[in-house]
Amino acid sequence: MAQMTYAEAIRDGMRVEMQRDPNVILYGEDVGLFGGCFGVTAGLLQEFGPERVIDTPITETAIVGSAVGAAAAGLRPIAEVMFVDFMGVCMDELLNQAAKMRYMFGGKARLPLVVRTPCGAGMSAAAQHSQSLEALFTHIPGLKVVMPSDPADAKGLMVAAIKDDNPVIYIEHKQLLNVSGEVPEGEYLVPLSQAEIKREGSDVTIVAWSWMVSKALAAAEILAKEGINAEVLDPRTLVPLDKEAILKSVGKTGKLVIVHEAVRTNGFGAEIAAIVADEGFDLLDAPIKRVTAPDTPIPFAPVLESAYLPNEEKIVKAVKELF
């Protein structure tokens, strides 16, 4: 095990796969010389050269669209889109091309591509650089959606995403990039579609992902002092979702609180709530609660942004309403 930040772990996952498979290439805006807007790709240009680590023009449509073509023609591209907010510029390439080619071609295409993109608020970057847009991608069959919450998962899920023969949207959180943790060295893979219990508990299940896992864990510590033993479950991959793990945990605790940073309406939490209501209604001893951002764009002023974000206090309050 090595101590690494989340950013270093993502880079290590890419490095391991680039060393193993010469068909893996990385490209995007400023990923080479600059090392990526958040430093995630630092050093990879020096290690793998400009044929494999390629600085692109500011041209998200062509970055993602060309990744689709490169994947169809035999490479395994990792395309970086500098902020998830910019995905709007390449939505056709994701929703009409990457996601559908295999199906529309009757299963005769493989599109092994990864689109890496950072999400999340907390930097006073306002509404065009702070969003959590995972629900958009989960609504499009054909895409897989991955959101790691700690350094070990960041590496293991990156390796799995690169090895996967499908288009994977890999969403990293800006607030986690400098968080350190133990990360296995060398080849290390976390299978897609496998949730993890980040904290065992018996009284309530809190499902959270990405940055919100740390908020849920902090809330669980506060709750523990008050005699409520919360289980924190991180799905890690939203599509395909490990719903059995969620149902199993709710079966154990009888209560469910879902926490996500994205806005409330049609957030992925609504899908999880619907699955549990549909397939696990008998498991529930209380209504399902969601702790989310409000349905507003993300404000700039720190006090407003802080009010916008879910946090441990809001999670604790939601949990207590169930008891």
Place this chain on the structure above:
Amino acid sequence: MELTKEKLLSMYRTMVRIRTFELKVAELFAAGKVPGFVHLYVGEEAVATGVCANLTDQDYITSTHRGHGHLIAKGGQTKLMMAEIFGRATGYCKGKGGSMHIADVGLGILGANGIVGAGQPIATGAGLACKYKKTNRVVACFFGDGASNRGTFHEALNMASIWKLPVIYVAENNMYGISNYQRNHMNVADIADRAAAYGIPGVAVDGNDVVAVYEAAAEAVARARKGDGPSLIECKTWRHRGHFEGDPAIYKNPEEQAAWLKKDPIPRLEAKLLDLKYATQADLDQVQAEATAEIEEAVKFAESSPIPSADDVLTDVYAD
């Protein structure tokens, strides 16, 4: 460039096969035998044929919503295409794609595409793969005049230009973006002029003259294979029919339509073949007879093929 008799005859056969396929699809559509909607290539056969005559099975193409001609010119099988248009399980896409999404990835055909301009970045990415793998393969990217107004056009050509990717961008200028005449949707007479913005060669050719298309494509393909980067070829052509089958095309000027019909690429090549004594009228009739038989066979294959199993709605979403 002096084209051999064999090359000219081969291109003639391809054009006749495309025309025959398309007119049969029109007939089937009118008879209510095929679902969905279809966009036919009638009148534009010289473009796909002239470009693809320069390609090998290893090269790639991206196509458009008007894709049947590209697929046939690149070597796609008409019976699998017809079965797909009928929505049969034996079709190229097992009935999941239909007319607008036919693909044969093994033959380098990265798909017809229902989104105008979407093929441009995909072709660029395939070009990136060709260059990276040093395979000496090239990519031909077909798109219409309307697609040259999309952002994808700018982004794809810019990217291919800076990275010197082996892509031949082929603008099929049939003068109409659906119903909107060229003068109303762009302020340049030649799409080829737009190449200057990316520092790559741009040439406008008579897209109804298969020899002119072939020669322009030959130069662009040679340039791409040498590693000198992309080119833009604008082929000026005309779709004889509406944007889609059932479109009465009231936006077309009848005199202009009549003038263009006189420039139909197939009779033009026939005249050339007869003039050069590369073929007799009987030879040409034979080509047509063979094409007719082939397409009849394709229709029989499609009509006698099984429809997909309803269970198949769930398969092919993800690769294992």
